Every structure is written in structure tokens, then in C-alpha cells.
Amino acid sequence: MFELKRAVIHSFKKAAHTEIVDEVVKKDVALKNDNQALISLTQGINGLIGKAGNSVVYGQFSDDGRQGPFPAKFDEYIDELLDEEEFLTLTHLAMDELVDQAKKQVLSTGGHIICALYESQGVQFFLVASMKERGGIQLDENYVPTAIQEIDLSKVQQAARINVNHYVYLSRQLAQEIAAEEDGALRKEALEEQRDTTYLCFISRGRDSKASDYFIYALGCAKG
Numbered sequence: 001m002f003e004l005k006r007a008v009i010h011s012f013k014k015a016a017h018t019e020i021v022d023e024v025v026k027k028d029v030a031l032k033n034d035n036q037a038l039i040s041l042t043q044g045i046n047g048l049i050g051k052a053g054n055s056v057v058y059g060q061f062s063d064d065g066r067q068g069p070f071p072a073k074f075d076e077y078i079d080e081l082l083d084e085e086e087f088l089t090l091t092h093l094a095m096d097e098l099v100d101q102a103k104k105q106v107l108s109t110g111g112h113i114i115c116a117l118y119e120s121q122g123v124q125f126f127l128v129a130s131m132k133e134r135g136g137i138q139l140d141e142n143y144v145p146t147a148i149q150e151i152d153l154s155k156v157q158q159a160a161r162i163n164v165n166h167y168v169y170l171s172r173q174l175a176q177e178i179a180a181e182e183d184g185a186l187r188k189e190a191l192e193e194q195r196d197t198t199y200l201c202f203i204s205r206g207r208d209s210k211a212s213d214y215f216i217y218a219l220g221c222a223k224g
Contacts, residue, residue: 037145059224067220091115101214129159
């Protein structure tokens with residue numbers, strides 16, 4: 001079962017081998033979640049991440065001081081998952097960070113950025129993906145998907161998906177379990193070793209993987 005709950009598409013343009021970003025577009029209204037083309041697009045990207053043969057890297061938010069504001073804002077957002085204003089605020093922050101990091105990576109290029117909250121097989125996910133509008137993905141002047149053919153990696157450049165359910169468990173419930181232990185500080189490492197502490201996964205394409213590193217840095221991700 002797949003249910004789209006919130007989605008929006010922003011964009012920015014940047015030519016490779018430059019530090020100039022122009023035409024940054026951040027939408028102020030979420031797309032209608034009953035748009036079948038939008039549902040197909042989101043579901044297609046979600047399917048890419050778990051598809052055999054695609055390179056997927058797992059990880060979590062970094063805590064080394066270079067992660068930027070996105071992880072902290074996401075932690076606030078999970079308390080208001082269905083609030084459209086909070087959703088848009090988070091996606092605008094993601095865009096600001098993506099643009100800033102893209103400027104620092106001269107090989108990076110812009111594109112359309114889709115941000116979506118959805119449920120798949122009983123698990124909630126938050127997705128941020130960069131895609132090129134060509135062939136199978138068609139958007140109108142308001143960035144509303146109008147036609148979606150088969151989604152493949154030639155259209156999706158980078159994607160990061162956060163398992164919201166697992167993130168909530170690790171950040172909230174696990175913390176409560178540790179606090180409940182008499183020797184909480186000593187038990188923390190042992191408890192974490194018993195569980196999968198990676199709740200992020202991402203894919204990227206391109207001949208030079210460094211060109212897509214900006215996407216990972218912008219969202220404050222660390223490879224697991």
C-alpha cells in the first residue's frame with residue numbers, strides 16, 4: 001500500500017564548473033496529493049531506492065558539527081508531520097542548504113527538487129530527490145507533474161530517503177530506554193549495537209560521485 005501525504009517540487013539552476021546558482025524557485029503551496037502523476041513519480045523514486053542493481057548507501061544524520069540546520073529542523077518537524085506549513089518550511093530549508101552546498105561543488109548541477117512525505121508498506125518516509133525534466137518526467141509551468149512514464153535512474157540524479165518511523169524510535173524511544181537503565185550511560189553503546197541505527201539511505205548517479213556529495217552534505221547526512 002502506498003499513500004502520498006505531502007509533496008512539493010522546487011528547482012534551481014546551476015551550470016557545471018561554475019559557482020553561480022540562478023533561478024531558485026521555492027513553491028509556497030504543497031501539491032495536491034491525489035494527483036496520479038505525482039503519486040506515480042513519488043512511488044517510482046521510492047521503488048528505485050530498493051531496486052536490485054541500484055547502488056544504495058545507508059547512514060544517519062551527522063553530529064560532528066558540520067551537519068548544518070536540516071537535522072535539527074527535521075527533528076522538530078516530526079512532531080507536526082501533516083502540518084503543511086511545517087512541511088513547506090522544512091523543504092525551503094532543504095532547498096537553501098542544497099543551493100549553498102551546490103555553490104561549493106563546481107561539478108554539481110541544479111534540477112527539480114521533489115520533497116515528499118508518504119507511507120509505503122506501513123512505514124512513513126520523507127524523501128528529497130533531485131531529478132531532471134526530460135523524457136519520462138513532465139511538469140507544467142507550476143511544477144505539477146502531468147505525465148510520468150517509467151522512472152529510471154537517468155531521470156533521478158540524487159535521492160535521500162528518511163525512514164520516519166525508525167528515526168522516531170531511535171531518537172525518542174531508544175533515548176527513553178537508555179534513561180530508564182540504572183547504568184544508562186554504560187548501556188547506551190550496548191543498546192545501540194543491538195539495533196540498526198541507520199535510518200537514512202541515498203542514491204546518486206554520475207561519472208564523478210563527488211559531484212553529488214553536496215546533496216548529502218546539505219541534508220547533514222553521514223554514511224553509515
